[in-house]
Amino acid sequence: MAKVKLEVPELQPYLEIPAVTPGVMAHSRPFVAKPEHQEPLGFPGVLVDDWQEKAIDKMGDLLGRYRSLRVYLDACVKCGSCTDKCHYYIGTGDPKNMPVARQDLLRKVYRRYFTLAGKYFPKLVGAEDLTQEVLDDWYSYFHQCSQCRRCSVFCPYGIDTAEISMAAREIMDHIGVGQKYCNEIIAKVYKIGNNLGLPGPALRDTLEGLEEDVFDDTGVKVRYPIDVVGADILLVTPSADFFAEPHVDGLIGYGKVFHEAGVSWTLSTIASEAANFGMFIGSYENMRRISQRIREAAIALKVKRIVFGECGHAWRVAYSFLNTLAGPWDFLDPNYPVPQHICEFTNDLIQRGKLNLDKSQNDDMVLTFHDSCNVARASRMGPDPGGQFDIPRAVIKAVCNNFHDMDEDTIRERTFCCGGGGGLLTDDLMELRVKGALPRMTALNNVIQEKGVTHMAAICAICKSQFTKVLPYYGMEMEQIVSVHQLVSNAIILTPGEDDDLDEDDDESEDDED
Amino acid sequence: MSFLTLVYASLFYFATLVLLAGLANKILQYARTPAPLKIPTTPAPVTQSGVIFRLAREVVLFESLFKGNKWTWIFGWIFHFGLLLVTLRHLRYFMDPVWLPIQLIQPFGIYGGMAMVVGLAGLWSRRFLVDRVRYITGPSDHLILALLIGIGLTGLGMSFVIHVDVISVKQFFLGLMRFHIQPLPADPLLLLHMLLVVILMIVFPFSKLLHAPGLFFSPSRNQVDNPREQRHLAPWAKRFEQ
Numbered sequence: 001m002a003k004v005k006l007e008v009p010e011l012q013p014y015l016e017i018p019a020v021t022p023g024v025m026a027h028s029r030p031f032v033a034k035p036e037h038q039e040p041l042g043f044p045g046v047l048v049d050d051w052q053e054k055a056i057d058k059m060g061d062l063l064g065r066y067r068s069l070r071v072y073l074d075a076c077v078k079c080g081s082c083t084d085k086c087h088y089y090i091g092t093g094d095p096k097n098m099p100v101a102r103q104d105l106l107r108k109v110y111r112r113y114f115t116l117a118g119k120y121f122p123k124l125v126g127a128e129d130l131t132q133e134v135l136d137d138w139y140s141y142f143h144q145c146s147q148c149r150r151c152s153v154f155c156p157y158g159i160d161t162a163e164i165s166m167a168a169r170e171i172m173d174h175i176g177v178g179q180k181y182c183n184e185i186i187a188k189v190y191k192i193g194n195n196l197g198l199p200g201p202a203l204r205d206t207l208e209g210l211e212e213d214v215f216d217d218t219g220v221k222v223r224y225p226i227d228v229v230g231a232d233i234l235l236v237t238p239s240a241d242f243f244a245e246p247h248v249d250g251l252i253g254y255g256k257v258f259h260e261a262g263v264s265w266t267l268s269t270i271a272s273e274a275a276n277f278g279m280f281i282g283s284y285e286n287m288r289r290i291s292q293r294i295r296e297a298a299i300a301l302k303v304k305r306i307v308f309g310e311c312g313h314a315w316r317v318a319y320s321f322l323n324t325l326a327g328p329w330d331f332l333d334p335n336y337p338v339p340q341h342i343c344e345f346t347n348d349l350i351q352r353g354k355l356n357l358d359k360s361q362n363d364d365m366v367l368t369f370h371d372s373c374n375v376a377r378a379s380r381m382g383p384d385p386g387g388q389f390d391i392p393r394a395v396i397k398a399v400c401n402n403f404h405d406m407d408e409d410t411i412r413e414r415t416f417c418c419g420g421g422g423g424l425l426t427d428d429l430m431e432l433r434v435k436g437a438l439p440r441m442t443a444l445n446n447v448i449q450e451k452g453v454t455h456m457a458a459i460c461a462i463c464k465s466q467f468t469k470v471l472p473y474y475g476m477e478m479e480q481i482v483s484v485h486q487l488v489s490n491a492i493i494l495t496p497g498e499d500d501d502l503d504e505d506d507d508e509s510e511d512d513e514d
Numbered sequence: 515m516s517f518l519t520l521v522y523a524s525l526f527y528f529a530t531l532v533l534l535a536g537l538a539n540k541i542l543q544y545a546r547t548p549a550p551l552k553i554p555t556t557p558a559p560v561t562q563s564g565v566i567f568r569l570a571r572e573v574v575l576f577e578s579l580f581k582g583n584k585w586t587w588i589f590g591w592i593f594h595f596g597l598l599l600v601t602l603r604h605l606r607y608f609m610d611p612v613w614l615p616i617q618l619i620q621p622f623g624i625y626g627g628m629a630m631v632v633g634l635a636g637l638w639s640r641r642f643l644v645d646r647v648r649y650i651t652g653p654s655d656h657l658i659l660a661l662l663i664g665i666g667l668t669g670l671g672m673s674f675v676i677h678v679d680v681i682s683v684k685q686f687f688l689g690l691m692r693f694h695i696q697p698l699p700a701d702p703l704l705l706l707h708m709l710l711v712v713i714l715m716i717v718f719p720f721s722k723l724l725h726a727p728g729l730f731f732s733p734s735r736n737q738v739d740n741p742r743e744q745r746h747l748a749p750w751a752k753r754f755e756q
Contacts, residue, residue: 017646019645020645020646020648020649022649063547064547065547065548065550065748065750066547066548066549066550067544067547067548067549067731067733068549068553068732068733068734070543070544070547071544071728071731071732071733072732074540074722074724074725074728075722075724075725075728075729075732076722076725077655077722077725078647078650078651078652078655078722079579079583079586079590079637080583080586080640080644080646080647080650081578081579081582081583081586082582083646083647083650084646085582095646095649095650098646098649098650100650101649101650104650115720116720117654117720117721123653124652124653124654124657125652125653125654125721126652126653126654149555149734152555152734153555153578153581153582154578154579154581154582154583155578155579155582156572156576156578156579156582156590156725156729157578157725157728157729157732157735158555158572158578158729158732158733158734158735159732159734160553160555160734163553284550284551284751285754288751288754319741319742320551320552320553320741321551321552321741323741323742323744323745323746324550324551324552324741324745324746324747324751327745328745337742337743338742339742376556377555377556378553378555378556379556380556380557380558380560380739383560384560385556385557385558385559385560385564385739386557388556388557389557413555413556413557414581
């Protein structure tokens with residue numbers, strides 16, 4: 001794929017916080033959603049006539065529905081703690097990419113219409129009318145936030161810009177100004193079932209192909225089943241896992257892990273997508289509707305457990321919101337958390353010594369790990385706080401010999417976003433994505449130089465897609481980003497099944513259920 | 515009773531009413547607004563007591579600010595801790611007899627006043643010296659800093675430069691509390707100090723000073739990280755359940 005021509009920042013050993021340069025990213029705007037992207041989500045197709053009034057009404061509605069929004073719009077003291085924390089500010093120097101300034105784009109309108117100070121002393125408290133210029137700024141800068149929540153870690157009041165940008169996007173959607181990439185994808189989920197628009201037969205084909213590939217590689221028949229009624233586990237994974245590199249290597253890994261665990265599992269054509277872009281546009285209703293497909297699939301397939309594949313925001317929605325949006329899950333086996341992350345599943349097997357692993361299979365790589373923001377700062381794995389950092393690392397260390405973490409200030413809850421999260425993984429935002437990746441690229445480059453790291457593992461489909469695209473801009477190879485379960489897949493020594501010696505044709509009729 | 519005493523007594527009654535009613539209104543509003551989704555910034559405590567401990571660390575140590583910016587943290591903490599000491603010291607004007615802990619804290623209250631001014635000066639200088647902080651600073655941010663520094667300086671002025679008749683001041687406040695108004699000494703520095711405090715009380719519920727109650731209502735800080743164990747459903751979201 002051709003690289004878009006743009007000025008790529010040069011990597012330095014240390015991140016420099018740029019000087020404030022107003023307006024340098026004002027031109028960065030994603031394509032606007034057309035009526036066919038808007039209407040299936042329940043939004044007007046084009047900008048409505050009385051849009052100012054409608055926007056203020058919607059803001060009032062959201063203020064009554066979300067405590068986060070109300071408190072966060074009031075509580076900021078402009079202390080500046082967040083100003084140098086956003087990867088988009090660090091990469092661009094545009095002050096409206098400082099979390100506090102981004103929030104202020106919404107806050108100034110809130111003050112004007114919803115506070116006494118803003119009604120009577122607008123200049124004093126920075127309150128402004130909702131004008132076309134303000135709306136333009138909203139569209140530009142609320143689509144330059146990947147909702148990664150890094151700012152909320154450093155805010156003395158926990159103000160989370162993700163909540164503000166979600167609200168702003170929800171308001172814009174309600175007046176007919178949506179963002180094409182997110183809304184088109186959600187419409188596709190409603191129509192076909194997943195973000196990529198892969199229909200059932202294509203999924204089946206892909207999975208059969210995977211079974212053949214794995215059999216050719218290993219001589220072991222590993223199943224990649226779909227729509228198997230009565231399976232124990234429903235696996236919900238991002239649709240990128242069905243075909244893109246390196247995602248699909250992760251999917252191969254999940255299958256091998258399930259094979260070794262001896263459990264029956266299945267994918268679902270209804271729930272053939274773990275991602276939930278309803279979160280990116282801040283729409284509870286859409287997020288709920290997308291989540292409900294997983295409930296439908298779980299009921300139809302009569303499964304006992306739900307496991308999620310490698311996807312950052314999907315895991316946030318699954319871990320934090322699935323119980324709220326699509327629960328209660330009392331029909332599942334209460335012995336397992338609902339849902340479980342594939343890393344939790346694999347780690348449990350490793351801890352219990354159930355996996356036969358040959359670490360040396362990954363000796364051609366020296367690895368580091370990229371904590372995906374939604375996993376790191378908005379979810380958990382395992383029973384203890386911080387399990388989301390420790391469990392993926394435990395899995396990686398169990399399957400490879402060479403691992404080095406990046407700089408402490410750039411991992412765990414301080415991790416930097418890949419630059420493509422929050423519904424920004426679209427070619428029309430390429431400049432922003434490349435510049436926003438600067439902090440992560442700097443940290444990666446440093447461990448490459450100092451520790452000889454060759455590959456970076458991630459557990460998020462968006463991170464993997466973003467890095468595949470962005471690494472070449474920084475003079476690295478797109479193959480340097482790998483799935484965690486790709487590493488597991490390489491190291492796992494498969495146990496041959498009883499039927500593996502038989503001719504392939506003989507067991508086509510075998511039942512998948514154990 | 516002098517006109518001045520009457521004006522100040524009315525001002526204090528009015529300011530107290532605005533402060534209490536304004537804050538109560540805001541706190542009720544925060545409390546009544548649902549938090550439909552679990553959004554703690556993780557890693558987060560998995561128990562209620564863990565959450566209380568997390569909030570306590572934020573209130574007492576400014577833990578997140580410490581992670582964010584050491585200069586802002588040190589000046590911010592010095593200012594707030596100084597303010598706490600000063601406030602405790604001032605309690606003697608509102609009680610008779612004065613409780614022992616308040617008696618003991620009196621000398622430290624003076625240092626608190628100095629710390630308050632030093633912290634505020636540091637915070638204010640950041641608003642000029644750091645281009646990012648300068649960019650986000652508005653007139654109201656300067657005014658609140660000016661107001662607080664003004665309160666601190668006039669207060670210290672009465673301790674070190676022009677002494678006032680504190681016995682009468684105490685009688686004025688005790689009188690206010692008992693609705694039996696006593697004369698206030700017409701000392702310019704005292705009057706200025708008290709006027710600034712009145713303004714602060716009135717401004718509080720309408721300004722960024724709402725960060726004080728806001729912290730306790732911040733879902734990213736006050737939520738227990740247990741969404742898999744407990745279903746969390748906002749009242750307005752229940753209508754989707756049909």
